Amino acid sequence: MSEQEKDLSEIMQVRRQKLEKLQESGVNPYPHSFERTHFSQEIVDNAKQLMEKEVAVAGRLMSIRGHGKVGFAHIMDSQGRIQLYVRKDQVGEANFATYKLMDIGDIVGVTGEVFETRTGETTIKAAKIELLTKTLRPLPIVKEKIEDGERVAYDQFADKEMRYRQRYVDLVVNPDVREVFITRSKIITHMRRFLDDKGLLEVETPVLQPIYGGASARPFVTHHNALDVELYLRIADELYLKRLIVGGFDGVYEISKDFRNEGMDRFHNPEFTMMEVYVAYKDYKYMMELVEEMVSYIANKIYGKTTILHQGREIDLTPPWKRITLFDAIEEHTGHNLYGKDLEQLRQIAKELKMEVESFWREGKIIDEVFSEKVEPKLIQPTFITDYPVELSPLAKRHRNDPNLVERFEPFMVGGEIGNAFSELNDPIDQRERFLAQQELLELGDDEAQMLDEDYLRALEYGMPPTGGLGIGVDRLVMLFTDQASIRDVLFFPQMRPEKSG
């Protein structure tokens, strides 16, 4: 980079020359503060009341149109944009000279009176325009035009790689991107408020864990020097949160990052945000109500209604959502009832469905595969899939009516799952057996099988009340609400290969 710095592009050299000129004329290009009285949007919205009143706004110059001894510009702040009108005979010779040395992208503060131009645009007639930060890099400026009431952007900053790597530029230049992240923040705020209003306690549990658990995934491994031990970045919060239920809390939740050392695509980032909640004395039926209530609550808070548009389809989040068992759903979509079928029969059915089956797959795995291939893509409207085979769910309690099943559900919509929940297994003896079954899988070479956690078993032996638990993939919920097709578009800084290798 330093080589490039020496040989700056012409456009950047010019900016540095302007910086020097400004300093020579006594202008501080990096002053310490500015007293703002209004945001741009407030002025535009309240133009009548503010007419001929003095205001002070601060933000970035996004367009400059010169007219000799006069100039128009747009300044953008966090709320929007407003036009400036700078006259040499108003701001004075020296200040006008400073203005002439400003570039698109520079951060400025303007004081002046509000008025309306001939064309009817609310504008600030500058009494003074101050440089607040000189910028040395040109912004990839997007030009906009209003055509038939539609905002049309020209030369949009669109290169995805650059947008992700230089999100700060993306945010300045693409207003829709900012909106997505504001909505993301609101979703989490409303989620938190909803859970708090239920009387649940927000808690924090370890990210660095000596034994990882609570999900099936490969972990990131790290090393703690002082203790000289291997630690894992958590793949889930589950086992720690349930320890807190053992400890006597009636309901706890955590919204935080989990880490899974696996592939990346438009639904997966190595670090992602999970919300997990556990409520004592409740079961999975209660958790279903909690999910549909929470998601529709968020929709109402954000859009004032419980339907949303996602990738051109209207999704109706109004409770109650459809509920169907895993086996019924498979039968509905394939015509095959897989319940109680043995391994050979399942293989035969998979064959008839033209699916490839790996030799080491067991019953549960085949059922899961049939479901995700034949059913999952068709679950567009919100649907709870319930009652999974025991072997797929080592932490879930057996079904009250059928010991081959567990009380588990996953909420699906737009062809993907957004969470996972169960009546939590609190029988320590059964839990030990399930862990041992996982150990066998581990030995068979399943590197995602779960580790046996003796301390967690000890906690269960002290007694965990009946508990309902739920995890929600927050990023996916955000994708749904903000109509984004890729997880990278709802993460400020999605994981990328480091820049400039080789």
Next chain:
RNA sequence: GAGGGUAUAGCUCAGCCGGUAGAGCAGCGGCCUUUUAAGCCGUUGGCCGAAGGUUCGAAUCCUUCUACCCUCACCA
């Protein structure tokens, strides 16, 4: 991990069956005291992602590499 695509000026993109680089915007110099994708005149700017190869000659054809995007496989 497999397949497909993309990479040319600060940004958005042209550049055909190989002949030595182009536009708009931005920038720079002019003119311009109500413009708004401001306008008009002039003008600078490129190791054509990297490295090799074929060729008299490569942005263009071939090979390898790098990064990103899309699809598929595993996982939320």
